[in-house]
Amino acid sequence: MKKVLIGGFLFVSGILLYIGIHISTVIFMTEVKGWSIPPGRFGTALEEVGGKAEFIVALLLCIIGIGFMAWDGGKTFLQERKKQTRRDEKPEDEKLLV
Numbered sequence: 001m002k003k004v005l006i007g008g009f010l011f012v013s014g015i016l017l018y019i020g021i022h023i024s025t026v027i028f029m030t031e032v033k034g035w036s037i038p039p040g041r042f043g044t045a046l047e048e049v050g051g052k053a054e055f056i057v058a059l060l061l062c063i064i065g066i067g068f069m070a071w072d073g074g075k076t077f078l079q080e081r082k083k084q085t086r087r088d089e090k091p092e093d094e095k096l097l098v
Contacts, residue, residue: 007068014061021051021058 028045035044046052 001072003068003072007065007070007072009065010061010068011065014058014063014065017054017061018058021046021049021054025049025051 025042025046028049029041032041032045032048035041039047046055
């Protein structure tokens with residue numbers, strides 16, 4: 001359960017950081033005078049703002065957060081599945097009578 005909370009916190013932090021960088025870059029895009037095609041206008045504005053590293057950190061936070069939530073969720077799912085199969089099995093004595 002703790003990993004789900006940590007994962008959720010990391011995911012939300014990554015989303016907020018991504019949104020902040022995205023908004024500041026879009027606002028600065030109007031001031032970009034020249035850009036080339038491979039990075040484009042947004043990429044050039046992102047470089048000029050100095051947000052490339054923060055952009056990567058935001059994506060990593062989101063990925064790590066999803067990983068934590070999936071890890072704990074998958075572990076809980078497997079534990080519940082294991083309990084279910086134990087309940088479905090009949091004891092040895094009942095198997096002999098049937």
